Amino acid sequence: MSTVLKALHLLDFFDEQTSSFSLNELVTLSGYTKSKVRRYLLDLLEGNMIEYCSSTNTYRIGLMPLRLAKVREACTPMQAAIDNEVRNLSHKLNESVHCCIEIGGHILRISVVQSKKKNRIVLPLGEKVPWHASASGLAILAFSSEEKVLRILNKSLPSFTEYTVTDINTLKEKLTVIQQRGYSVSENMLENGISSVAVPFFNPQQQACGALSVVMPSIRFGPFYSQLPIDLILRSAKKATSLTLGQFPKCFPGHNKQVLYAN
């Protein structure tokens, strides 16, 4: 593994919950030796990827990512495009809609719009979502390489409810179904009473890089699913894809324009 990659790996630990670390904390988290971590941190510091706060002896994200994000958003305004699609879709369906993208091996929720209904699902922004127990995670996995699927699912997976599927073979079968349908469904898999439908979207390399998901109380899911507005959801996913210069792969169903509904 290259030095550059090892250094960049340190950045993976920073998130909204834990946004700054001391040297020793990163030593523990990364498993690298102290000298290694220190050297990397100094390099990242000089490259403006992180900042050092001398009063607390901790490191946090620096200004360079801000600049780079600005550059990226300036030429391909993904965040704006996605926020827009999520808002539209939520407005049309009057259910909560959220969008997750995969970064650094995790799925992160980067956009949410809540339903206006009294009984609705409220999802925190920036949260990590489990691969195997969310419609979004499965939607992405279904259009990922076999190797990646194995890497992610081939470990002991946590069970959240009695409906969480943790067996790799059952999960693989689920993925096959999702590949055929083009969307995934989660009923009470992550938390009892919450159900959702997700459609993946793709990056320029035609890899699934995120998913749009409609999420609601399970009590409303039956009627919703029986006349699933998959066209609407798909259209949003395609728009999000094209706005970020991505491309749906040939293997995606509905290339033949025939969309499969419920069951």
Added chain:
Amino acid sequence: MSTVLKALHLLDFFDEQTSSFSLNELVTLSGYTKSKVRRYLLDLLEGNMIEYCSSTNTYRIGLMPLRLAKVREACTPMQAAIDNEVRNLSHKLNESVHCCIEIGGHILRISVVQSKKKNRIVLPLGEKVPWHASASGLAILAFSSEEKVLRILNKSLPSFTEYTVTDINTLKEKLTVIQQRGYSVSENMLENGISSVAVPFFNPQQQACGALSVVMPSIRFGPFYSQLPIDLILRSAKKATSLTLGQFPKCFPGHNKQVLYAN
């Protein structure tokens, strides 16, 4: 120079104008050998810092910077804090106010609020500002290391008006004055008819990382400067500094609370 830093250096070339590059373009820009650049790009790719677009054979900024920027803004909302100070200051002075920060060796304007007066200065957001011919640039330089000053000023500097100073020794004298006063002044240096005053602000390492600047038609500058509301401007700069967890250095004048006015 470490490998990590050399790899990160490639990211410096990406900006709003030129947001994607082929391998060879980066070879030319960086002066590195082809093998080197390629290796670095692959590492950055795997670290999600960049994306590869196979249809154009070019690289552009990836998703990781987006994530990191989000993390940073979530814990220290710099952009929001600065926008706020710029708005306040502009409102109080009724002149255009803007804020620049230094990223990757350049000064970028990241926040602007226009004066409400008919005759006012309108500045584009995201523009690069020259180090030697702007109040902001000089304000930052005055509180930067000698080595950095030399690196930046020790090349042939463009002349914008007959008032642009391009001689390094004259510029250095200017910097000394700014160090004593805590603010910098630009009269017609970048464009005839535009004058401004700038105060630097600082990051946690007490390095000048940006500047707040009040800018107006030169015709109003005399009266303005004769009773310069430096306290107001300084207070805004200090607030911007503290909100981003930064710290003014000991060497900054006014630690003794005595503020020097005009001339």
Added chain:
DNA sequence: TACTATGTTTCAAATAGTGAAACGCCAGTT
């Protein structure tokens, strides 16, 4: 004062980075 937890420095050993050159591929030209 001693103790502990943290960050810093050092240096020989070894791993990972390096540049040059050869290679393969594609598109445009003759």
Added chain:
DNA sequence: AACTGGCGTTTCACTATTTGAAACATAGTA
């Protein structure tokens, strides 16, 4: 079809950078 130039890819011997362990420094605490 053969030639050409431009670009990305692969390879490999050489060596410079990275590495880990251990000693050192410093700050906070009992």
